[in-house]
Amino acid sequence: MSTVLDLSGVTVRRGTTTILDSVDWRVNEGERWIVLGPNGAGKTTLLQIVATRMHPTAGRAEVLGATLGHTDVFELRPRVGLSSASLADRIPGGETVRDVVLTAAYGVTGRWQETYDDVDEQRATDLLAAFDVAKLADRHYGTLSEGERKRVQIARALMTDPELLLLDEPAAGLDLGGREELLAALTELAAEPTSPVLVLVTHHVEEIPEGFTHVLLMGRSRIHAAGPIDEVLTADHLSAAFGLPLVVAHGGGRWLARAAR
C-alpha cells in the first residue's frame, strides 16, 4: 500500500504561537480520513500544509512522495484537489458554473483567454453531472445557493483528477437538506474505488459521510488520537478533545455526539 501523506514532527509557529506542535500522520492509498477537532485546534493549518500552500516551521511533510521544501510545489498542486472557503471566496460571482470547474485545469479562478481541449470540456460536464449541478452549468456562480456552490466547488477540486482531495468544512453553512445532499454525494465519492484519497475537515461528527475509514482527532495544536474511525470516535476521545463530557452514537453509517447528562 503506497503512502500518500507522511508527516513527521510537523510544527508550525507564528511569532510566539505554536499552531501545530510535532504532528505525526500517515495516510495510505485507498483511505478516507476525517480531520476533527474544536475551533482553533489547527485543522485548517494542517490542511494548508498537506495542500502544499504552507511549509512547516520544523519537521518533515511528504505529500505524494515529495518532501515540502525540496520539491516544486507548482508541479505538485494539480495532483492535490482542494476545496476551502478561502479558495471559494476567490471565484468571481459572474463566472459561469461550467467555467468555475473548467478553469481549475489551469489552476485559475476566472476564465480569460485560455483554450481548453474537448477532453477538459467533457470532464467538467461529467463532474457537474456527478454532483447533480449539470442543469446549472450556464448560470452565474454568484446566483447559486450555498449548497449548490459547495457541490460546484468539489467538482472544481476534482477537475485535475487529483490523487488526493482535501475538503475543508464542506458542509459549513448548509441547511439540513443541503447538508444531506452534499453528504450523499460524498458518500458516493468515498465508495468509488477510483476516487482519490479523501481528507475532510469538520467540527461535527454529524457531518461525517458514510464510508470514511479513519479519523485524525485534534486537540489544541496536537493530535489527540488517529486511526480507524471506530477506534477514534469514542466518547472518551471526543470528550477529552472537545473538553466536555460527551456521549457518542453510531447508526446507519452515521455518527452523533451530544453532551452527557
Ligand SMILES: Nc1ncnc2c1ncn2[C@@H]1O[C@H](COP(=O)(O)OP(=O)(O)OP(=O)(O)O)[C@@H](O)[C@H]1O
Ligand atoms: N498567522 C497566524 N498567526 C498567529 N496565529 C495564527 C495564525 N494563523 C492561525 N493562527 C491561530 O492558530 C490557531 C489554529 O488555527 P486554524 O485555523 O488552523 O484552526 P482550526 O482548527 O481550523 O480552527 P476553526 O475550526 O475555528 O476553523 C488559531 O488559534 C488561530 O488563531
